[in-house]
Amino acid sequence: MIRLFSVRLLQAILVMVAVTAIAFVMFRFVGDPVASMVREGATQAEKDAVRATLGLDKPVVVQFATFVGQVLTGDLGTSYRYQQPVTTLLLSRLPATLELVIVATVLALSLGIPLGVLCALKPNALLSRLTQSATLIGISMPTFVTGLLLILVFAVNLRWLPSSGRGDLVDIGVWQTGFLSLSGLKSLILPSITLALFQLTLIMRLVRSEMIDVLSSDYIRFAFARGLPRTYIYGRLALRNALMPVVTVTGLQIGQLIAFAIVTETVFQWPGMGLLFTNAVGYPDVPVLAAYLLFVGFLFVTINMIVDILYTFIDPRLRTR
Amino acid sequence: MATQSLMRRLPPVSVMVASLVVLIMLILVIFAPLIAPMDPRDVASYSLMDMEIPPAFMEGGDPRFLLGTDNQGRDLVSVILFGLRISVVIGLGAVVFAAMLGVVLGLIAGFFGGVVDGIVMRIADIFVSFPTILVALLISGIARAQLSAETMLAWAPLVLIFSIAINEWVQYARTVRASTMVEIARDYVRAAKVIGLPSARIMGRHILPNIMSSVMVIATINLAGAILTEATLSFLGAGMPPTYPSLGTLIRIGNQFLFSGLWWIAVMPATVLVILVLAVNVIGDYLRDHFNPKLMAR
Numbered sequence: 355m356i357r358l359f360s361v362r363l364l365q366a367i368l369v370m371v372a373v374t375a376i377a378f379v380m381f382r383f384v385g386d387p388v389a390s391m392v393r394e395g396a397t398q399a400e401k402d403a404v405r406a407t408l409g410l411d412k413p414v415v416v417q418f419a420t421f422v423g424q425v426l427t428g429d430l431g432t433s434y435r436y437q438q439p440v441t442t443l444l445l446s447r448l449p450a451t452l453e454l455v456i457v458a459t460v461l462a463l464s465l466g467i468p469l470g471v472l473c474a475l476k477p478n479a480l481l482s483r484l485t486q487s488a489t490l491i492g493i494s495m496p497t498f499v500t501g502l503l504l505i506l507v508f509a510v511n512l513r514w515l516p517s518s519g520r521g522d523l524v525d526i527g528v529w530q531t532g533f534l535s536l537s538g539l540k541s542l543i544l545p546s547i548t549l550a551l552f553q554l555t556l557i558m559r560l561v562r563s564e565m566i567d568v569l570s571s572d573y574i575r576f577a578f579a580r581g582l583p584r585t586y587i588y589g590r591l592a593l594r595n596a597l598m599p600v601v602t603v604t605g606l607q608i609g610q611l612i613a614f615a616i617v618t619e620t621v622f623q624w625p626g627m628g629l630l631f632t633n634a635v636g637y638p639d640v641p642v643l644a645a646y647l648l649f650v651g652f653l654f655v656t657i658n659m660i661v662d663i664l665y666t667f668i669d670p671r672l673r674t675r
Numbered sequence: 676m677a678t679q680s681l682m683r684r685l686p687p688v689s690v691m692v693a694s695l696v697v698l699i700m701l702i703l704v705i706f707a708p709l710i711a712p713m714d715p716r717d718v719a720s721y722s723l724m725d726m727e728i729p730p731a732f733m734e735g736g737d738p739r740f741l742l743g744t745d746n747q748g749r750d751l752v753s754v755i756l757f758g759l760r761i762s763v764v765i766g767l768g769a770v771v772f773a774a775m776l777g778v779v780l781g782l783i784a785g786f787f788g789g790v791v792d793g794i795v796m797r798i799a800d801i802f803v804s805f806p807t808i809l810v811a812l813l814i815s816g817i818a819r820a821q822l823s824a825e826t827m828l829a830w831a832p833l834v835l836i837f838s839i840a841i842n843e844w845v846q847y848a849r850t851v852r853a854s855t856m857v858e859i860a861r862d863y864v865r866a867a868k869v870i871g872l873p874s875a876r877i878m879g880r881h882i883l884p885n886i887m888s889s890v891m892v893i894a895t896i897n898l899a900g901a902i903l904t905e906a907t908l909s910f911l912g913a914g915m916p917p918t919y920p921s922l923g924t925l926i927r928i929g930n931q932f933l934f935s936g937l938w939w940i941a942v943m944p945a946t947v948l949v950i951l952v953l954a955v956n957v958i959g960d961y962l963r964d965h966f967n968p969k970l971m972a973r
Contacts, residue, residue, distance in 0.1 A: 372801060384820045494953035496903050498910045499945045502930060506938055517934075613806035620911050621930075635816040635913050643816045654804055 366655045373651035377644040431641035440645040451626030457546040462553035470561025492555045501548040501621035518623035545622040564596035605661035693957035711753035761921040766902035773840035777847025785855025799845040811838035815913035854886040896959035
């Protein structure tokens with residue numbers, strides 16, 4: 355157990371060092387940080403002064419060490435575009451992204467698991483067939499096209515729901531939430547459906563195939579032979595085991611989720627971190643790009659580790675290895 | 676009897692329809708300048724008089740413009756044909772580049788094993804843990820910061836091909852590595868080693884032809900993904916510029932007119948994109964199931 359954890363921890367640290375190095379190279383060598391900070395028409399002496407205050411005249415190794423120190427204390431530089439600390443920017447956009455991602459994931463899980471079970475138990479029911487063929491189209495439909503079609507139908511033609519922004523927000527301490535106002539909730543509907551759809555497809559197919567596997571195993575047949583109630587067998591015995599891989603895959607899909615959140619936020623002009631990132635690409639706002647990379651890298655590494663560790667707790671067989 | 680066994684060997688109807696669709700699209704792409712009613716890059720060939728005409732099958736449509744016109748009076752059929760061309764070329768380019776990179780690295784990793792293998796596969800692990808779109812957006816941002824606007828315009832297709840391929844090579848490398856490890860244990864490779872052939876020749880001339888079929892299957896599955904990634908990047912504004920629009924750029928442009936009721940400017944290129952990706956996916960799935968059952972669904 356301890357060996358497994360320490361190996362995982364070492365790998366995680368290595369990945370983080372690699373990501374930090376890439377972010378450092380971006381900060382330091384992409385574009386000219388000095389040119390973006392001095393006033394127009396500055397003299398060479400002024401530029402040198404800025405260069406010295408930024409520590410850019412020191413050896414690269416020293417600069418990297420300083421950079422790592424800054425990152426560890428949460429200092430990710432200043433955005434070229436907004437002239438604000440990047441950390442503040444990211445944190446102010448975090449609630450929007452988190453609320454969207456959480457609602458989408460809850461939506462995907464609460465629809466995906468029942469539909470997957472249904473497709474496994476009653477493959478010939480009308481609803482199962484409909485879902486099965488819908489997933490085929492769902493896979494080939496890019497997220498931004500789904501979003502566009504939803505906007506076209508529900509915002510442009512029917513005028514039921516807003517197509518962009520977060521609506522009215524309510525401040526709870528530092529957190530601005532859209533959950534507590536009607537327009538906030540209405541604004542959440544279309545983006546969260548768009549983001550949920552791709553997860554939904556994946557979860558549904560996974561639950562279906564796992565459920566079919568589990569149902570053909572011996573212990574389920576014995577449970578039937580013992581005359582246990584069907585709801586108990588399906589709900590407690592079978593589903594519980596079928597859900598194990600869902601935990602892993604949902605955890606590991608976090609990368610895809612971030613990528614699709616970027617697209618969804620851009621389509622619906624949802625003021626989260628993804629939109630901040632796409633705008634930074636066009637500007638180009640290098641500190642924001644580098645900080646986002648660091649943030650995503652950190653998120654991946656942490657979640658992968660948590661999933662790995664969680665799994666050893668859920669599945670006792672892994673502990674002995 | 677003969678026809679019956681032939682029937683059984685034929686792929687299902689869906690796959691044949693998909694192949695037909697892809698074939699037609701390829702012909703359209705190759706002969707786009709001859710087929711397109713007008714050249715969208717030639718300002719003289721269209722006029723603002725024709726702007727915002729709905730598709731021909733709708734009320735107020737014009738038989739000259741089958742799918743309607745955009746805000747500048749350009750015929751959407753022509754614009755989409757040229758856009759499709761750019762999308763397909765970038766998709767194919769990314770697949771070829773990724774395959775070459777992945778095959779070479781996979782061969783080397785599988786052939787030499789040990790430390791070389793370890794290094795290549797750990798690099799692959801890092802690449803694969805980041806989603807393609809994220810990496811491609813980062814590369815696009817870096818390219819924008821480093822290159823001037825005009826250089827960026829000229830280099831956009833190459834930057835796109837590079838940024839899509841840099842993430843996708845991992846799949847090829849993993850498969851090729853695994854197959855190479857199987858092949859090097861075979862007699863023909865041992866014989867080649869014994870007679871002292873150089874490693875590069877054994878890899879290229881002897882092992883590669885034997886593992887090419889799985890590479891082709893991955894390439895087909897990958898093509899749909901590459902075209903989608905390109906479209907997404909262009910839609911986000913990090914891909915092809917409006918002067919040389921791909922399907923994604925066209926949808927991005929059309930997106931601005933969604934609220935003016937000019938839905939066809941975005942929906943028509945989007946439909947073509949979805950049909951193309953769906954068709955390639957159907958073919959890819961079929962190939963995967965039939966030629967390489969070991970490959971897992973992504």
